[in-house]
Amino acid sequence: MNDRDRSEHFLTTLVAVPSVSGDEEAVVKVFEGLLREVGLKTALRPCTGVHGAVNVEGTLGAAKPKLCIAGHIDTVPFDGMTVSPLGERRGNRYYGRGTTDMKGGIAAALAAVDRLQRRGVKLGGELVIVGTASEETLKCGGYQMAKDHSDADGVVCAEPTGCRVAVAATGSLPLRLDAYGTNGHSSVPGRGGNAILAAQAATKAVVDALSESVDVKYVGKRDRAVNVGVIRGGIAQPVVPQLCSVWLDVRYFVGETAPQLMERIQALCREAVVSMPGVRVEATQERLDYEGKPYPRGSWGDFIHVERGMRAFSTDPQTSVVQAFRQAVKHAGGDERIEMMRGWGDVEFLATDHHVPTIYFGPGTVEVAHSADEYIDLDLYHMGVEVYERAIVAFLGDSN
Numbered sequence: 001m002n003d004r005d006r007s008e009h010f011l012t013t014l015v016a017v018p019s020v021s022g023d024e025e026a027v028v029k030v031f032e033g034l035l036r037e038v039g040l041k042t043a044l045r046p047c048t049g050v051h052g053a054v055n056v057e058g059t060l061g062a063a064k065p066k067l068c069i070a071g072h073i074d075t076v077p078f079d080g081m082t083v084s085p086l087g088e089r090r091g092n093r094y095y096g097r098g099t100t101d102m103k104g105g106i107a108a109a110l111a112a113v114d115r116l117q118r119r120g121v122k123l124g125g126e127l128v129i130v131g132t133a134s135e136e137t138l139k140c141g142g143y144q145m146a147k148d149h150s151d152a153d154g155v156v157c158a159e160p161t162g163c164r165v166a167v168a169a170t171g172s173l174p175l176r177l178d179a180y181g182t183n184g185h186s187s188v189p190g191r192g193g194n195a196i197l198a199a200q201a202a203t204k205a206v207v208d209a210l211s212e213s214v215d216v217k218y219v220g221k222r223d224r225a226v227n228v229g230v231i232r233g234g235i236a237q238p239v240v241p242q243l244c245s246v247w248l249d250v251r252y253f254v255g256e257t258a259p260q261l262m263e264r265i266q267a268l269c270r271e272a273v274v275s276m277p278g279v280r281v282e283a284t285q286e287r288l289d290y291e292g293k294p295y296p297r298g299s300w301g302d303f304i305h306v307e308r309g310m311r312a313f314s315t316d317p318q319t320s321v322v323q324a325f326r327q328a329v330k331h332a333g334g335d336e337r338i339e340m341m342r343g344w345g346d347v348e349f350l351a352t353d354h355h356v357p358t359i360y361f362g363p364g365t366v367e368v369a370h371s372a373d374e375y376i377d378l379d380l381y382h383m384g385v386e387v388y389e390r391a392i393v394a395f396l397g398d399s400n
């Protein structure tokens with residue numbers, strides 16, 4: 001097996017195991033096997049709060065500094081995929097569910113450790129690779145990892161960044177708008193306030209106002225993403241609708257919080273319907289799962305998405321984890337300018353609750369994450385391996 005094939009073996013082995021969020025027993029076993037294969041001491045860490053969810057990790061060394069490389073090993077479902085979900089090579093691309101988000105990223109880290117071990121490099125410090133559980137749904141793996149590794153000196157999450165070093169990530173506010181009207185017959189629409197029209201006005205007001213450019217610490221101006229995800233309302237054409245609900249995903253940046261944004265959203269909704277008689281709009285936070293059902297109040301899903309919330313962070317570019325990865329990217333011929341990840345990942349808990357310098361670096365590209373023809377570019381994959389190999393040594397030191 002040549003070097004390139006050897007590195008790709010970690011990618012193809014991981015992608016070949018189905019691991020849709022919540023159904024992760026098989027991938028935990030395979031990932032544990034790969035961690036052992038590269039000479040790491042493995043452990044399973046059950047996630048408190050969610051029965052059956054387990055993180056799987058491998059450790060090398062026990063000194064300081066401590067570098068934690070993390071990646072979720074679950075994926076979104078296969079529905080509608082136009083390529084083989086369990087892996088298919090076409091030219092310089094490897095297709096399949098999770099290739100970019102994010103088995104490709106964590107496989108590149110494994111391949112890097114494998115190369116270091118085969119070269120006989122003796123690392124200083126401690127390296128931990130964590131495969132986290134259920135990131136696509138309950139996010140319990142990231143939450144558990146933060147408890148287990150709050151003493152880390154640097155954290156890298158291998159989510160897709162196109163081999164750029166992302167020092168910031170967005171928070172996500174799960175918004176629900178309920179518009180209330182007054183029931184009536186459609187032949188006299190003036191009598192009742194129309195909930196669907198009220199929801200339309202409020203949704204437009206929120207989307208228009210919040211789709212703005214925000215100055216993000218360390219990374220500069222970024223456009224906020226606001227997605228209208230689900231709408232439900234009305235009964236039949238002859239009835240003026242009494243209720244219409246809309247669910248949106250509002251991204252936010254470091255320095256902003258969900259409660260602050262909610263205050264602004266509530267004011268926008270009030271203003272939007274002020275001239276519409278017989279209606280009102282209420283804004284609350286609620287997350288729907290992939291089947292369109294809300295996580296019940298008091299459940300783990302509600303705790304993570306609403307009560308605790310998915311927050312934003314920015315990491316100081318002067319920290320050593322950022323420096324180690326930027327230099328390694330430069331050396332590999334990549335673009336070493338710092339970036340922002342266009343999303344949220346489960347290392348956020350370490351970054352915000354424990355103030356561990358945290359970055360995202362992965363060879364996948366977020367544009368094809370969750371897509372019908374998800375793939376990873378193999379040249380980027382190998383660049384990712386090279387960057388991980390060099391950055392791990394730069395961060396931990398070589399004790400030879």
Ligand SMILES: [Zn+2]
Binds near residue numbers: 072101102135159
């Ligand atoms: Zn992901």
